[in-house]
Amino acid sequence: MSRLKDLQKNLFGGTTSNARQFGMIFTLVAIVLIFQVWTNGLTLRSDNLIALFQQNSYILILAIGMLMVIVAGHIDLSVGSVAAFAGILVAKSMTEWDLPWPVAILFGLAIGAIIGAWQGFWVAYVGVPAFIVTLAGMLLFRGGNQFIGNANTIPVPEGFREIGSGFLPEFGPNTGYNNATLLLGLAAAVAVVWRELRARNTRRAMDADPAPMWVSILRMAIMVGVIAFATLRFASGRVGTSFPISGIILLVLVIAYSFYTRNTAGGRHIYAVGGNSRAAELSGVKLKRVNFFVMMNMSVLAALAGMIFVARSAASGPQDGNGWELDAIAAVFIGGAAVAGGIGTISGSIVGGLVMAVLNNGLQLEGVGTDKVQIIKGLVLLLAVAIDVYNKSQGRFSIIGSLMRPFRRDDPAAPVSPPDAEREPAKAAVSG
Amino acid sequence: MSDVPILLEMRSITKEFPGVKALSDVNLVVRAGEIHAICGENGAGKSTLMKVLSGVYPHGSYSGQIVYQGSESKFSDIRASESAGIVIIHQELALIPGMSIAENIFLGNEPRKRGAIDWKAANRMALDLMARVGLQEDPDTLIKDIGVGKQQLVEIAKAFAKDVKLLILDEPTAALNEADSRHLLDLLRGFRSRGITSIMISHKLNEIEAIADQITILRDGRTVETLDVKADGVDEDRIVRGMVGRELSSRFPDHTPKIGDVFFEVRNWNVRHPISADRQVCKNESFVVRRGEIVGFAGLMGAGRTELAMSVFGRSYGVYESGTIIKDGKEIVLKSVADAIDNGLAYVSEDRKAIGLNLLDDIKTSTVAAKLSKIRHHGVLNEVEEYQAAEAYRKELRTKAPTVDEGVSKLSGGNQQKVVLAKWMFTDPDLLILDEPTRGIDVGAKYEIYGIIQRLADQGKGVVVISSELPELIGLCDRIYTVFEGAITGEIARADATPENLMKQMTSTKKMATR
Ligand SMILES: Nc1ncnc2c1ncn2[C@@H]1O[C@H](COP(=O)(O)OP(=O)(O)OP(=O)(O)O)[C@@H](O)[C@H]1O
Ligand SMILES: [Mg+2]
Numbered sequence: 001m002s003r004l005k006d007l008q009k010n011l012f013g014g015t016t017s018n019a020r021q022f023g024m025i026f027t028l029v030a031i032v033l034i035f036q037v038w039t040n041g042l043t044l045r046s047d048n049l050i051a052l053f054q055q056n057s058y059i060l061i062l063a064i065g066m067l068m069v070i071v072a073g074h075i076d077l078s079v080g081s082v083a084a085f086a087g088i089l090v091a092k093s094m095t096e097w098d099l100p101w102p103v104a105i106l107f108g109l110a111i112g113a114i115i116g117a118w119q120g121f122w123v124a125y126v127g128v129p130a131f132i133v134t135l136a137g138m139l140l141f142r143g144g145n146q147f148i149g150n151a152n153t154i155p156v157p158e159g160f161r162e163i164g165s166g167f168l169p170e171f172g173p174n175t176g177y178n179n180a181t182l183l184l185g186l187a188a189a190v191a192v193v194w195r196e197l198r199a200r201n202t203r204r205a206m207d208a209d210p211a212p213m214w215v216s217i218l219r220m221a222i223m224v225g226v227i228a229f230a231t232l233r234f235a236s237g238r239v240g241t242s243f244p245i246s247g248i249i250l251l252v253l254v255i256a257y258s259f260y261t262r263n264t265a266g267g268r269h270i271y272a273v274g275g276n277s278r279a280a281e282l283s284g285v286k287l288k289r290v291n292f293f294v295m296m297n298m299s300v301l302a303a304l305a306g307m308i309f310v311a312r313s314a315a316s317g318p319q320d321g322n323g324w325e326l327d328a329i330a331a332v333f334i335g336g337a338a339v340a341g342g343i344g345t346i347s348g349s350i351v352g353g354l355v356m357a358v359l360n361n362g363l364q365l366e367g368v369g370t371d372k373v374q375i376i377k378g379l380v381l382l383l384a385v386a387i388d389v390y391n392k393s394q395g396r397f398s399i400i401g402s403l404m405r406p407f408r409r410d411d412p413a414a415p416v417s418p419p420d421a422e423r424e425p426a427k428a429a430v431s432g
Numbered sequence: 433m434s435d436v437p438i439l440l441e442m443r444s445i446t447k448e449f450p451g452v453k454a455l456s457d458v459n460l461v462v463r464a465g466e467i468h469a470i471c472g473e474n475g476a477g478k479s480t481l482m483k484v485l486s487g488v489y490p491h492g493s494y495s496g497q498i499v500y501q502g503s504e505s506k507f508s509d510i511r512a513s514e515s516a517g518i519v520i521i522h523q524e525l526a527l528i529p530g531m532s533i534a535e536n537i538f539l540g541n542e543p544r545k546r547g548a549i550d551w552k553a554a555n556r557m558a559l560d561l562m563a564r565v566g567l568q569e570d571p572d573t574l575i576k577d578i579g580v581g582k583q584q585l586v587e588i589a590k591a592f593a594k595d596v597k598l599l600i601l602d603e604p605t606a607a608l609n610e611a612d613s614r615h616l617l618d619l620l621r622g623f624r625s626r627g628i629t630s631i632m633i634s635h636k637l638n639e640i641e642a643i644a645d646q647i648t649i650l651r652d653g654r655t656v657e658t659l660d661v662k663a664d665g666v667d668e669d670r671i672v673r674g675m676v677g678r679e680l681s682s683r684f685p686d687h688t689p690k691i692g693d694v695f696f697e698v699r700n701w702n703v704r705h706p707i708s709a710d711r712q713v714c715k716n717e718s719f720v721v722r723r724g725e726i727v728g729f730a731g732l733m734g735a736g737r738t739e740l741a742m743s744v745f746g747r748s749y750g751v752y753e754s755g756t757i758i759k760d761g762k763e764i765v766l767k768s769v770a771d772a773i774d775n776g777l778a779y780v781s782e783d784r785k786a787i788g789l790n791l792l793d794d795i796k797t798s799t800v801a802a803k804l805s806k807i808r809h810h811g812v813l814n815e816v817e818e819y820q821a822a823e824a825y826r827k828e829l830r831t832k833a834p835t836v837d838e839g840v841s842k843l844s845g846g847n848q849q850k851v852v853l854a855k856w857m858f859t860d861p862d863l864l865i866l867d868e869p870t871r872g873i874d875v876g877a878k879y880e881i882y883g884i885i886q887r888l889a890d891q892g893k894g895v896v897v898i899s900s901e902l903p904e905l906i907g908l909c910d911r912i913y914t915v916f917e918g919a920i921t922g923e924i925a926r927a928d929a930t931p932e933n934l935m936k937q938m939t940s941t942k943k944m945a946t947r
Contacts, residue, residue, distance in 0.1 A: 202816055205816040206816055206819040206820070208835075263812050263815075264808075264812065268804060271792075275790035275792040275793060276786075276790040278786065278787045282748055282781060282788070283773075284769045284770040284773045285769075286768065342790065
């Protein structure tokens with residue numbers, strides 16, 4: 001009994017962020033297993049897994065930026081259009097102006113930065129709500145894409161396609177697997193163990209008891225197991241395929257941005273602004289700078305996502321990125337972010353995105369039509385968030401949220417939620 | 433009193449939150465037509481008890497019985513308790529700032545005619561209700577355009593719109609000035625004479641002594657005793673003894689100030705209102721603070737003390753016009769809050785919930801929020817140092833919370849205030865500006881906070897205290913400035929400070945410095 005309690009506490013309501021990470025992966029695994037059974041093992045086949053990653057890496061990249069935008073209390077509807085706009089310009093730059101592809105990538109990121117600066121300016125310095133600014137941006141850059149491309153598709157050169165459809169190279173002795181992927185998996189396993197041990201040390205340094213050793217070991221074992229399984233799957237695909245380059249890009253971004261949001265002052269400021277912007281301002285946070293940054297960062301990531309998509313489909317077209325904003329926003333909310341801002345994590349959003357991706361993929365494997373897939377996805381989004389909201393209001397363990405929050409523990413008690421107006425900088429009424 | 437029928441009896445109420453037992457076996461007996469006060473330290477469980485009573489925490493989420501008007505009540509939500517005539521006015525007002533008085537009064541309860549809201553009737557009824565609470569305003573006035581005192585009255589009018597039998601007020605006077613408080617208390621007396629029963633929570637013991645018939649004291653989630661004010665001859669000291677469990681001989685710790693030289697000076701400070709540019713909120717104000725000195729700012733509500741403090745604190749209020757700040761003999765220009773913090777200023781705001789804290793944060797995140805650079809090494813925040821710092825302040829300030837991982841939204845009001853104090857002490861300020869630092873804080877904790885303020889001063893810091901409670905300023909401060917309508921009207925040394933002469937200068941435009 002006490003062991004069971006221990007397990008429950010450490011895996012779910014746990015006190016270390018590692019516990020939550022683990023619980024989160026647990027959720028995803030459950031969903032994968034359901035589809036694995038339903039599709040008679042198709043879901044976890046190498047080629048399907050690889051395709052799943054390639055088809056969704058750009059959405060997941062968007063989810064990273066979107067998470068930060070939403071945590072800061074904004075929204076970005078323009079990401080799909082920005083992606084398409086950057087995509088067509090990059091494609092053009094290579095075919096018509098003969099930019100070498102590495103330069104073209106930098107060019108694409110620069111376009112993202114400029115667009116982001118434009119949107120960030122309106123949001124942060126003029127104070128137009130991001131909803132409006134990016135709704136305008138959505139039209140603006142969609143139109144821009146079609147204007148520049150004349151509503152045509154523009155193909156992109158071979159080298160560039162690597163970032164969307166390339167794989168880790170083959171090298172070294174013939175192990176029957178892709179060696180690079182094996183090394184990557186090994187590195188991931190080592191990282192997981194190292195993190196767990198470090199988290200234990202941190203708890204100890206805080207004079208708090210770390211989770212019992214056996215829980216840590218169980219947790220590490222399961223994580224390493226999942227990593228080993230995935231590694232072997234990715235490494236044993238069709239010859240010439242392995243872990244996709246776009247997956248590597250995503251991985252690097254996830255690690256970098258998780259670190260940024262959790263362990264740096266800049267990251268904390270985003271949460272502070274979303275939680276209570278006036279309080280943040282009075283604590284020395286530069287509000288405008290934070291808002292500008294999250295909007296700009298989003299557009300840079302959107303441009304990157306656009307380029308990866310163009311690279312994968314070998315050409316840039318007028319319909320690229322249609323509806324991406326909705327997928328990215330859904331991923332973030334399924335991942336436990338709060339609509340009002342201030343709450344959410346990168347890892348949560350990634351899992352949210354993967355849940356949607358697996359769902360999409362599984363239903364397609366089963367031959368369910370896109371009409372029904374959309375209906376199901378819509379219901380899942382609604383249900384996932386509704387269950388989460390319900391659980392929170394009951395003061396109970398929130399499946400998604402509590403597992404995925406890095407340094408926020410629980411939400412304010414729901415019963416007497418302060419009126420929204422309290423959060424506003426209603427400074428007209430200072431007394432004194 | 434025992435012949436008066438019992439209106440409400442709460443029997444052995446126990447309420448647990450994850451990890452905290454907020455109430456254990458609490459009993460409360462309220463007789464019809466009385467004013468029943470509930471006293472207790474911060475976190476004693478007063479608000480929680482009232483939330484149980486009013487159905488905020490529904491039946492089933494607590495154990496124990498509520499017997500109301502002779503039968504057991506099992507309220508499933510606030511609506512259920514309201515329809516039984518129990519109306520609660522929470523510690524934090526729940527009005528919608530952008531709506532008018534009439535709209536707020538009838539929110540969710542709108543008079544209708546053929547399906548549509550009958551605004552004519554609503555305004556007429558609103559006027560009637562407003563008259564009953566002594567509020568003279570146009571019912572179309574927006575809530576955000578009236579002061580806190582009047583907002584409080586709107587809340588009460590709203591309660592009357594619901595045909596109230598038992599009115600619960602959670603710290604109704606905490607944010608009110610003396611005149612407004614007096615008006616409110618008179619109002620409660622009037623209700624009593626009309627047979628309306630009230631339960632009132634307050635940390636202002638003088639008010640309780642003046643108005644309550646019965647006092648129930650809670651400590652650590654348990655009922656300590658119920659006192660009959662007249663029969664038992666209860667006075668403030670008696671209440672304090674029940675609350676803290678021992679005699680508290682003095683309200684202010686002994687302190688011999690060690691005052692040094694002037695190190696902080698504001699000269700000819702002029703600031704305009706952020707929206708109506710023709711309104712000047714700071715009119716050529718100048719003041720000085722010495723090292724080791726506690727300087728008070730007295731004034732009526734709306735006198736412009738908060739505006740002065742915030743505009744000095746990195747121009748966080750209003751539009752700066754002219755004026756200089758001199759610290760340690762050098763002029764400093766503080767264009768942002770970050771500048772102000774870097775230059776050793778700290779400002780503890782009067783409204784901890786709206787602008788002092790991010791309620792989504794836990795204690796440790798809040799503690800370090802204003803000076804992340806202290807736990808940052810090579811750009812990375814050190815979680816261990818964060819934890820240790822927060823833990824150290826939790827112990828020093830005796831914040832009541834199981835761990836520093838606790839979310840600040842779950843703390844009682846007084847403990848939230850301690851977290852805000854910790855947050856600003858963590859920035860190691862030279863000048864600490866405290867705006868209403870003891871609002872909503874119990875006597876014991878007040879004493880502790882006074883001690884902390886004195887310790888900070890003894891470390892050679894300057895402390896500025898803005899307070900609406902004159903006894904607090906007189907007991908704590910070495911020197912007091914009076915402010916009236918955005919101008920400093922006087923400066924009084926501790927020895928000369930009396931409520932009478934402070935009041936006189938707080939209400940006159942004439943400058944009569946006794947320098
Ligand atoms: N939603 C909640 N979740 C967890 N703990 C809570 C919650 N609400 C209150 N508490 C805890 O219950 C205890 C009693 O809180 P309560 O707000 O009733 O105190 P109070 O007597 O009203 O104090 P104050 O005078 O400061 O307003 C405190 O320890 C508080 O931290
Ligand atoms: Mg309370």
